[in-house]
Amino acid sequence: MKLSPVLLSHSQASLGYHFKNKSFLVEALTHKSFCILENKSTPDNERFEFLGDAILGLVMAEQLMDLFPTENEGLLSKKRASLINQETLAEKALGMKLGDFLILGPGEKAQGSHLKPRILASAFEAVIGAIYLDSQFDTIKKWINAEFKNDISHIKPDMEFEKDYKTRLQELSYKIKIGTPIYELVSTSGPSHDPEFLVALKIGNQEKARALGKSKKNAEQKAAQIFMDELSVQINNENKKMVQNQKVKLGKINVKSRKL
Incomplete structure (x- = not known):
């Protein structure tokens, strides 16, 4: 699957990152529903999502440990969970119009799945994995920190995490x-x-x-x-x-x- 030059340009502008290897971006935006329709050899974004999830967790963990050097693992985990969750990631994906560039099967398209929080959050993590593979750790670390700068600023040492x-x-x-x-x-x-x-x-x-x-x-x-x-x-x-x-x-x- 190939994105048109226009969509490639727009998607990279929305992400604030330009890929050297454009195939990484295409794979990050490809949902499994499209791959099932095409053929089994077409890669979907689940592997990149797996990688991006791990990278995002690491970067946020490092940030929180630096910000709260005296807090224990339990408190740090709660703070990280408040930052990394489906709702937050989906909102960030919406903010960069990621749903407009997703490559979906016709069934998912008909259901408006480009707006589903689960699919958007997965694509956001897949993009993180793709940027990392296309660059280096410092690059994706800066990208993540910029995306979460405002979220991090609202996390306080004495913040209570009550049940939703x-x-x-x-x-x-x-x-x-x-x-x-x-x-x-x-x-x-x-x-x-x-x-x-x-x-x-x-x-x-x-x-x-x-x-x-x-x-x-x-x-x-x-x-x-x-x-x-x-x-x-x-x-x-x-x-x-x-x-x-x-x-x-x-x-x-x-x-x-x-x-x-």
Whole structure:
């Protein structure tokens, strides 16, 4: 498979890196759905993804160890996981319009898979592997550090990594017995390089919250947060009523005691 000179030029401009060996870039952008359709000898991007994942993990680990020299392995691992996850990588891929250049089979194209977070995140890691093979470690290290500069700046030594809102809502729903939260994709809007996903959160057949996000997962987290906040207010109000009722009861008991 070959990309047209125009697409090659545009994709490299979006990545901020120009390949000496253009076949590395083509392989990094080739999804397995296309290879299955063509023939078994056509390489897909999974090997490059494997390599890119390892390189990205190493670069981020080195960055975090330099920034937080006294933190233990557990805290460093949590910080790295907050930086390297499907949602973050997919958003970075969207930011550089990587989905516009993906080589997909017709079935995946029809499903709009160039916008799927899983496929975008995999392609992002594959590109990392491709740049490394086309250059050297220092080059890809600088590229990664530039891409994650803003993300790294928001990581603080005392940062707490609580359970995500979806997990917390799931646990709270079970505890107060209101039913299992279900997330449904309502719509996708915006240009292909910068889509927005609208997700509805339902308990049973009743919609509880809606939220927009740059990925389906991000929208689900926002919807869960909105409903969690509403539940917290309800629970606090109910607790206040219980306390007030108890005070009223105690007051009546004290009045009776004084009369006696």
